[in-house]
Amino acid sequence: xxxxxxxxxxxxxxxxxxxxxxxxxxxxxxxxxxxxxxxxxxxxxxxxxxxxxxxxxxxxxxxxxxxxxxxxxxxxxxxxxxxxxxxxxxxxxxxxxxxxxxxxxxxxxxxxxxxxxxxxxxxxxxxxxxxxxxxxxxxxxxxxxxxxxxxxxxxxxxxxxxxxxxxxxxxxxxxxxxxxxxxxxxxxxxxxxxxxxxxxxxxxxxxxxxxxxxxxxxxxxxxxxxxxxxxxxxxxxxxxxxxxxxxxxxxxxxxxxxxxxxxxxxxxxxxxxxxxxxxxxxxxxxxxxxxxxxxxxxxxxxxxxxxxxxxxxxxxxxxxxxxxxxxxxxxxxxxxxxxxxxxxxxxxxxxxxxxxxxxxxxxxxxxxxxxxxxxxxxxxxxxxxxxxxxxxxxxxxxxxxxxxxxxxxxxxxxxxxxxxxxxxxxxxxxxxxxxxxxxxxxxxxxxxxxxxxxxxxxxxxxxxxxxxxxxxxxxxxxxxxxxxxxxxxxxxxxxxxxxxxxxxxxxxxxxxxxxxxxxxxxxxxxxxxxxxxxxxxxxxxxxxxxxxxxxxxxxxxxxxxxxxxxxxxxxxxxx
Numbered sequence: 001x002x003x004x005x006x007x008x009x010x011x012x013x014x015x016x017x018x019x020x021x022x023x024x025x026x027x028x029x030x031x032x033x034x035x036x037x038x039x040x041x042x043x044x045x046x047x048x049x050x051x052x053x054x055x056x057x058x059x060x061x062x063x064x065x066x067x068x069x070x071x072x073x074x075x076x077x078x079x080x081x082x083x084x085x086x087x088x089x090x091x092x093x094x095x096x097x098x099x100x101x102x103x104x105x106x107x108x109x110x111x112x113x114x115x116x117x118x119x120x121x122x123x124x125x126x127x128x129x130x131x132x133x134x135x136x137x138x139x140x141x142x143x144x145x146x147x148x149x150x151x152x153x154x155x156x157x158x159x160x161x162x163x164x165x166x167x168x169x170x171x172x173x174x175x176x177x178x179x180x181x182x183x184x185x186x187x188x189x190x191x192x193x194x195x196x197x198x199x200x201x202x203x204x205x206x207x208x209x210x211x212x213x214x215x216x217x218x219x220x221x222x223x224x225x226x227x228x229x230x231x232x233x234x235x236x237x238x239x240x241x242x243x244x245x246x247x248x249x250x251x252x253x254x255x256x257x258x259x260x261x262x263x264x265x266x267x268x269x270x271x272x273x274x275x276x277x278x279x280x281x282x283x284x285x286x287x288x289x290x291x292x293x294x295x296x297x298x299x300x301x302x303x304x305x306x307x308x309x310x311x312x313x314x315x316x317x318x319x320x321x322x323x324x325x326x327x328x329x330x331x332x333x334x335x336x337x338x339x340x341x342x343x344x345x346x347x348x349x350x351x352x353x354x355x356x357x358x359x360x361x362x363x364x365x366x367x368x369x370x371x372x373x374x375x376x377x378x379x380x381x382x383x384x385x386x387x388x389x390x391x392x393x394x395x396x397x398x399x400x401x402x403x404x405x406x407x408x409x410x411x412x413x414x415x416x417x418x419x420x421x422x423x424x425x426x427x428x429x430x431x432x433x434x435x436x437x438x439x440x441x442x443x444x445x446x447x448x449x450x451x452x453x454x455x456x457x458x459x460x461x462x463x464x465x466x467x468x469x470x471x472x473x474x475x476x477x478x479x480x481x482x483x484x485x486x487x488x489x490x491x492x493x494x495x496x497x498x499x500x501x502x503x504x505x506x507x508x509x510x511x512x513x514x515x516x517x518x519x520x521x522x523x524x525x526x527x528x529x530x531x532x533x534x535x536x537x538x539x540x541x542x543x544x545x546x547x548x549x550x551x552x553x554x555x556x557x558x559x560x561x562x563x564x565x566x567x568x569x570x571x572x573x574x575x
Contacts, residue, residue, distance in 0.1 A: 036102065036121040038062060041073035044089040045245075048223065053444055059124070062091035063248070072098035073126035074119040089126050090245050092119050109133040117280070210274055213239060213287065219294065222348070224249045224364050229290060237271060238291075242284040249364035250284035256363035261328050261337040266320025268351060268361040288361070296358065296415070297347035300422045301433045307425040307472060309356055311505040314416060314476075317350055317358035318498035321412060324360065325405050325494045327371075338368045341375075341404035344383045345411040347418050369401040385450050386437055387411040390458075390486055393451045406488040412497065413483025417461045420476060428466030436461045458486055472508050476501075 043060035062071040074092040078085045092098065098119035104126045106118040110133075118129050213232045220227040225242040242250040250273065256262070257270035269289040276283045293299055296313070305313065321342075328337040342349075342363065349362040365382050367375050380397040381388075389410035391397050397407075414436040420426075422433055440459060441449040453459045460481075468474040479500050482492045492500075 036100065038071040038073060038091075038121050038123060038125070040123045041071075041091045042089045042124055042126050043091075044086055046085075046087050047221075051221070052223070053446075054223070057089075060090050063093075065093065069094040070099070070121070072101075072119045072121050073104065073124070074098075074117065075104050075126045075129040076115065076117050077129060079114045079116060079131070087115075088245070095119060104129040106131045107134045109135050210276065211272065211287065213237065213285075215239060220298075220348075222362070230287075232271075232287070236290040236292075238288045240286040240288070242286070244280070244282045244284075246364075247284055250286060252366065253286060253363045256340060256366045256368070259337055259340070259368070260335040261331070264320065264323045265357065266316050266323065266359050268359045291351045291353050291359070293352040293354065293356070295348045296350040296352055297418070297435075299352055300347070300418060304422050304424045304430060305356075305419065307423060308509055310419050310423050310425070310476075311501060311509065313352070313356055313358050313419060315498065315501045315505060317360070317415070318412070318494055318501055320358060320360040321345070321408060321494040322498050325408070338370050339401055339405070340366055340368050341401070342366050342408050343404065344387075345408045345415070346384050346387045347415050348384075350415065367404065369404075375399055375401075375404065383407075383411075385445055385447055386435060386441075387414055388450060388454070389484075389488065390455045391488055393447070393455050403488065405493070406491045409491045409494060409497070410484050410488075412494070413480045413491075414461065416476065416480045416483065420467065420473060420480070423473065425470055426464070426467050426473060427469045428464060460484055472504065475504055 039062055041060050041062060043055060043058045045055035048055035065071060072092040072095060074088075074090065075086065076088045078087060098121060101120045102122050102125060104118040104120040106116040106129070108116075111117075116129075116131055118126075120126060211232055213230050215228045215230045216236075217229050218226050219229050219238070224246045225240055228239045228241060230237050230239045240253075254270070254273040263269070271287040271289065273287070274285045276285060296317075324340045324342060327339050330336045340363075342360065343365040344362060345360075349360065350358050351361050352358060367378055369375065378399075380399065381392055381395055383392065385393075387410075389407045391403070392407055397403055417436060418433075422430065424430065435443065437445065437450070437453060437459075439462070440453050463477050468477060479492065479497060482490070483497065485491050
């Protein structure tokens with residue numbers, strides 16, 4: 001009598017065991033599918049490593065993304081007759097093909113141009129890579145010889161084509177007709193625009209779609225990309241192209257240009273920013289005015305400057321740095337402008353216009369200082385090693401606004417030294433152009449080289465003895481020494497340097513020089529006002545049609561801030 005009951009309990013026990021085993025398997029599978037977090041990747045950039053000695057097998061910290069996006073590591077390399085050549089390594093953003101891959105493995109059988117790409121998840125998972133091609137499974141002979149049976153009859157195919165083409169043709173006609181009316185309306189509106197507007201509207205956002213830009217030639221290469229000479233409509237422009245891994249620098253630089261009251265005679269004129277291409281082929285463009293003379297560094301390599309030219313370049317450069325560093329209260333047309341620290345000021349980032357007026361460029365490392373707020377989560381030891389101030393080389397920066405502005409002034413002193421070394425007013429032989437500290441550390445110094453020379457030995461670029469025989473150059477030497485003082489708090493401000501050079505120009509070149517300079521600034525202001533009134537119309541028209549009126553670039557110099565008084569020296573001046 002007990003046997004059936006015993007059998008029933010046995011069956012129940014077996015079912016419980018099966019359910020328990022299934023639950024355990026589900027937990028194990030769920031645990032095994034948890035995504036791997038990626039926070040750090042091996043970073044390598046072949047171009048930077050070969051040209052500047054930077055980006056050679058370092059660690060890159062991946063940016064924190066939204067919760068539904070994941071970070072990966074990637075490797076791009078090339079297989080050729082000489083072996084394997086690694087092109088790039090670094091962080092990669094949210095790609096489904098990279099999910100849950102602990103190793104970096106390329107599986108394509110025949111990649112184009114012998115370029116191989118792989119991605120993976122997990123910290124530093126891209127230290128090694130592999131190529132394991134996965135060819136498609138061959139078809140059997142029976143499958144190859146099997147006749148192909150038509151799925152649909154000719155009548156059915158004809159019906160499908162009719163039902164597909166009729167709606168598409170109707171939609172196409174509607175779109176073409178709508179575009180024709182829209183274009184006609186736009187052209188009529190453009191033709192009715194007045195030649196002068198007494199109350200000009202504020203400029204629209206520079207990002208207005210892809211512009212008709214044709215790249216011509218590379219003019220320079222830098223840390224974050226290449227600078228091209230290009231043509232937009234009928235004028236030359238400069239296009240700085242950032243690779244996909246430097247997208248953040250592209251964002252930072254355009255954000256600085258878009259700040260209120262950044263249109264200034266001595267700040268490079270910004271035209272717009274664009275993203276071109278997708279995925280691996282994506283490029284980030286920054287479009288600015290083009291200046292044929294190039295950077296101050298390149299100009300000094302092949303040219304000497306007179307004392308009047310030195311004064312003009314120095315004064316306009318100091319005025320641009322003053323505008324960058326100062327806070328400006330809101331105006332009727334523009335909002336408050338915060339103080340900005342450049343953090344990579346050097347002669348390569350100072351461009352010269354046709355009349356040798358200096359304008360400051362390259363704000364990829366710049367930071368802003370809003371009232372009551374610190375600089376945020378920023379790294380202190382950035383910039384070009386040769387131009388780093390002692391406190392930057394030591395890693396002992398006080399993360400306050402004035403501390404960052406004084407770092408710019410140290411680099412400004414070095415640029416003044418470069419200018420003076422190529423001035424024809426010196427009473428002695430003029431040597432070939434040299435970078436600051438090139439005598440002491442050569443052309444490619446390491447961080448340790450600069451720390452030893454600048455911090456420990458407190459060396460600065462040498463003044464030739466015959467420079468100080470000229471009283472004008474001697475006065476400029478005093479200003480330079482106060483700019484690169486080892487004590488950051490003892491350095492001159494940009495506004496003080498500007499006033500000193502203005503005063504020095506007045507007493508050496510005469511009041512006529514100052515009057516001509518002020519007249520030049522007034523002319524630039526009037527020309528820029530006229531340019532701003534018409535610039536929006538040109539940009540709007542270039543977005544709707546590729547044939548537009550001429551866009552003024554070479555003289556697109558925004559209104560400068562008021563010129564400081566030239567009748568009195570600042571208190572700290574010793575001239």
